[in-house]
Amino acid sequence: MPGLRISFLSDYGLTDEFVGVCHAVIATICPEAEVIDITHGIPRHDVRAGAIILRGALPYLPPGVLLAVVDPDVGAERRAVAIRAGDGRLLVGPDNGLLSLAAELAGGASEAVDIARSPFRLEPVSATFHGRDIFAPVAARLASGIALAECGDPLDPTGLVALELPRPRHEDGALLARAVYIDRFGNVALGAEHDELAGSGLKLGRAASIELADGTSHTAHYALTFADVAPGELLVYEDSSRRLAVAISRGNAAERLGIAIDDELRLSAS
């Protein structure tokens, strides 16, 4: 019987050996485990970006273990945790909100343990590389079938750190939402489900107005897909994670419009 799969996300990047060493640790502990690298390109220390990507990927991940490490406070007081979600998924990582959006989508945390002193940690635990010494070993044990309760000390799942995302708001027929993620193509995902556009007056196929925090205003097409507008044109669309998003066909919207994470955009019919 194959071990469970481990889906792995981090901000380690692929330039150094951090990800590879975590893979090696997993392979040593649970040779049957298969690791799916969701991405290791989360911007350094950007817990929120990691949480958003993890939640977006969740519906496509096979059952098993989610291992996530974006950990600006490694070595500090933040807890290291393993969680069982309502749907049976197991999540392992720092208790800094990184796991919270995915856990919520997976039915909420039903059981949790503190794994900082897990019997399965690699000793001596380094002060700076808990991915290798705590998180990967525990994920590998869970994948091999060890019970969650054996991996650490029980803790109250209602006390886990939860992430608050900026919510969109409606104002004078416009929708105001913040940029929450920018991909490498410069496509800007907003902190709003596409369905939350309802009431903003935008009509598919029609022009939309985007006002930025810097006071500039831009005309976009509210379209289904990039191919619906000419190269270089701005569009508002539903991205593949069902979020409201802004992009430029064959261009880089974040760069050209100067949009940064957390900037508020005001969308209205134009």
Added chain:
Amino acid sequence: MPGLRISFLSDYGLTDEFVGVCHAVIATICPEAEVIDITHGIPRHDVRAGAIILRGALPYLPPGVLLAVVDPDVGAERRAVAIRAGDGRLLVGPDNGLLSLAAELAGGASEAVDIARSPFRLEPVSATFHGRDIFAPVAARLASGIALAECGDPLDPTGLVALELPRPRHEDGALLARAVYIDRFGNVALGAEHDELAGSGLKLGRAASIELADGTSHTAHYALTFADVAPGELLVYEDSSRRLAVAISRGNAAERLGIAIDDELRLSAS
């Protein structure tokens, strides 16, 4: 019995989660499939570079499924296809020429289906991420042993989009060829097989002249390998895909000479 292997190439990059989510989709549908990532670093939307890399890698790939996604027209009218080649390989991707060079090398397309409305697509199909919603699911089904004909609607394989590469030409004892691929080291592959040098007068171990489109002329060594010239020196050589190529030993030829894709180079004995 293990599933077939899936060799996967794209321009998704590894910064975002696109590749990881495609892996996850494949693992969910066909847990036994093993995925070989050829590269995901194809320059964004560069169908020709993708096609060239795919063809160059083909002789080394194990039998099975080729999944390739470089898709500037996602959401537009281009078809999504799965193809059987003469040698039995199965190729999945957009019908924009990306698969054509590899399919030709693999014996030509003998059977093809349109998979835009494949029964195996993930619904609702997003407008922007067909890798996840159409191509990866169909590749996974093929890897699990499902027949090609069950994956979509039959189409005439002679109608598939074919890519035309610039051909080299001989002129006054010189060989004129265009830059078709530049790797991350700045090595420039030309649109000519190494064997097409015959008749140009170049002799291995002797000096060669390279004239660029901007009128500048450079002296290079026609050599077997980098180690045959001093660091910093220019060489003309047969690259590992048997193409004619130009490089600088321990340097970046494209950068130093200012060569871009499609630039024509004129090679002659000097």
Added chain:
Amino acid sequence: MPGLRISFLSDYGLTDEFVGVCHAVIATICPEAEVIDITHGIPRHDVRAGAIILRGALPYLPPGVLLAVVDPDVGAERRAVAIRAGDGRLLVGPDNGLLSLAAELAGGASEAVDIARSPFRLEPVSATFHGRDIFAPVAARLASGIALAECGDPLDPTGLVALELPRPRHEDGALLARAVYIDRFGNVALGAEHDELAGSGLKLGRAASIELADGTSHTAHYALTFADVAPGELLVYEDSSRRLAVAISRGNAAERLGIAIDDELRLSAS
């Protein structure tokens, strides 16, 4: 029975298809082999960085084959080798020192063969891509259980190229050590074990002085981990490979202090 694992490190990067093609070659020769990518982000041609990373990763790698390619002299006279270490590990790569630190840590080379003309090489061997044509095929054969002696011509393991790392030295109560590796976060690993600090007068939790080759002097905290100092502050610490290291909490030490590989740092109590 599964094949042995192959741990793979190189300077190929992930932008091009080099790594993917090596994976494909391995999968074709030994379908059961599982490949762990340690990293392919070693700075181009930086044999020493590759050797250091390989040695640091070794204690975490599962038994099996180590395949490493950082090969500035491909095509030149350097040998291609496969080595058995005292602990049974098999190492494959160029004989330029890249394997030497890991081999030493693994108990020293007890047997070695020259694989340049291995019966398992892919012919014709290209002049520039021995990873594909020599190293990966031999690693795959070893993973499939072929004896080392069958992979090439025997050679005296005492004649293998060994790498000399700069040693730290003590002077007037200070420790002088050179920068040997800088990771993508700008953390600077020095050519000294953390334990070699003994005698320098540094006390954990106290201030330390770092003098650079350019004559500038900086105050740092000698701390256990990043979280022990305020964001933006400099620290001296034991990194996860037990080396002495210098970093800036949530910052880039190499960049801010202008430290490059081989620079000597002078550490003393301040």
